[in-house]
Amino acid sequence: MESFVVSARKYRPLGFDEVVGQEHITTTLKNAIDNNKLAQALLFCGPRGVGKTTCARIVARMINGFEEKAEVNSLNIFELDAASNNSVEDIRNLIDQVRYPPQFGRFKVYIIDEVHMLSNAAFNAFLKTLEEPPSYAIFILATTEKHKVIPTILSRCQIFDFNRIQVSDITKQLQKIAKREGIVAEEEALHLIAQKADGALRDGLSIFDLMVTFSTGEKVTFKDVLNNLHILDYDYYFKIVDGLLAENPTQPLLLLDEILRKGFDGHNFIVGLSEHLRNLLVSQDTRTIQLMDVPDSIKKQYAAQAQASPPSLLLSWLNIANQCDIHYKGSKNQRLSVELALMKMANVNAVFKSNGTALAQEAVKKKLN
Ligand SMILES: Nc1ncnc2c1ncn2[C@@H]1O[C@H](COP(=O)(O)OP(=O)(O)OP(=O)(O)O)[C@@H](O)[C@H]1O
Numbered sequence: 084m085e086s087f088v089v090s091a092r093k094y095r096p097l098g099f100d101e102v103v104g105q106e107h108i109t110t111t112l113k114n115a116i117d118n119n120k121l122a123q124a125l126l127f128c129g130p131r132g133v134g135k136t137t138c139a140r141i142v143a144r145m146i147n148g149f150e151e152k153a154e155v156n157s158l159n160i161f162e163l164d165a166a167s168n169n170s171v172e173d174i175r176n177l178i179d180q181v182r183y184p185p186q187f188g189r190f191k192v193y194i195i196d197e198v199h200m201l202s203n204a205a206f207n208a209f210l211k212t213l214e215e216p217p218s219y220a221i222f223i224l225a226t227t228e229k230h231k232v233i234p235t236i237l238s239r240c241q242i243f244d245f246n247r248i249q250v251s252d253i254t255k256q257l258q259k260i261a262k263r264e265g266i267v268a269e270e271e272a273l274h275l276i277a278q279k280a281d282g283a284l285r286d287g288l289s290i291f292d293l294m295v296t297f298s299t300g301e302k303v304t305f306k307d308v309l310n311n312l313h314i315l316d317y318d319y320y321f322k323i324v325d326g327l328l329a330e331n332p333t334q335p336l337l338l339l340d341e342i343l344r345k346g347f348d349g350h351n352f353i354v355g356l357s358e359h360l361r362n363l364l365v366s367q368d369t370r371t372i373q374l375m376d377v378p379d380s381i382k383k384q385y386a387a388q389a390q391a392s393p394p395s396l397l398l399s400w401l402n403i404a405n406q407c408d409i410h411y412k413g414s415k416n417q418r419l420s421v422e423l424a425l426m427k428m429a430n431v432n433a434v435f436k437s438n439g440t441a442l443a444q445e446a447v448k449k450k451l452n
């Protein structure tokens with residue numbers, strides 16, 4: 084049997100041009116290297132799985148002029164995982180190594196991953212080396228938690244802040260990889276995976292691998308991904324809004340029941356409904372449609388429903404959903420609070436009318452007094 088390499092490793096970029104969604108960083112680094120202006124201490128910060136270790140390795144390879152793009156190709160790159168090697172001893176070992184100039188290439192590059200995990204003593208032992216490194220040494224520190232890195236280290240490093248990766252960029256990357264692997268995948272399915280990845284490309288790739296394993300016949304479909312990731316189908320929200328537009332709570336209440344019976348959480352449902360209403364609001368204008376993070380086919384569906392939904396009504400619904408969201412945790416009967424919200428939405432016109440009359444009556448009363 085062929086051994087399986089997870090996509091996150093198989094598709095680790097080997098050059099800056101392959102790094103997705105971090106152009107501000109890759110351009111700066113490339114220019115600095117081309118002009119021989121690279122600082123000796125760099126700090127890569129940002130969320131997990133967005134390319135920090137990847138870029139550190141690319142820098143290491145580039146400054147030594149190793150053109151061939153082979154993975155781990157040099158004695159000049161030293162990686163220390165500070166999460167598991169966080170003692171003073173570990174840092175002392177590292178400092179000892181730094182003393183010797185490289186035998187090949189021009190630079191020795193030390194990548195210290197998860198640097199926020201170093202103990203205080205280790206941090207302090209490291210400070211002096213970081214401040215005055217030998218000319219051939221470059222330190223690249225990486226961390227997901229910049230606030231845990233002591234200021235004395237921060238001030239000695241050139242800092243690069245990595246972005247979360249946009250849903251559209253993750254989708255594109257997944258499309259590329261699916262194509263190379265000969266896997267047929269629906270665009271909506273990849274989009275859903277990208278949304279679930281929550282900004283981390285590595286997570287996107289891992290979920291993708293999982294979905295490929297689950298899928299039958301080398302095809303990743305929207306329906307399969309929904310089921311396997313336990314995500315609520317957009318369709319539910321479209322149907323619920325249809326019911327609300329008809330000022331009839333029956334269908335929405337029955338759908339809510341179905342959703343809850345499938346094991347979805349009421350709070351997530353109401354938050355999802357708010358998101359849906361927000362999407363309908365931004366779909367009112369062709370210029371704001373792009374603010375929506377959904378596949379193109381679904382954008383069309385939004386545009387159609389938005390046409391049927393007056394913005395003032397959407398705003399009232401959004402208000403009701405928001406109130407439900409805020410009070411959900413404190414509610415004794417959470418199911419009822421969601422049901423009540425749906426009923427209010429279906430009857431919003433009637434509710435406003437009666438409120439309006441009450442207000443008018445109050446005003447008349449005040450005038451009479
Ligand atoms: N910006 C990106 N462009 C292309 N691929 C990426 C990018 N970010 C992450 N990946 C993919 O995810 C894998 C893991 O990325 P990497 O190890 O660089 O993440 P990291 O930022 O160091 O994460 P962590 O904080 O968890 O260490 C890579 O091998 C690559 O397949």
Ligand SMILES: [Mg+2]
Nearest residue numbers: 135136196225
């Ligand atoms: Mg890393």
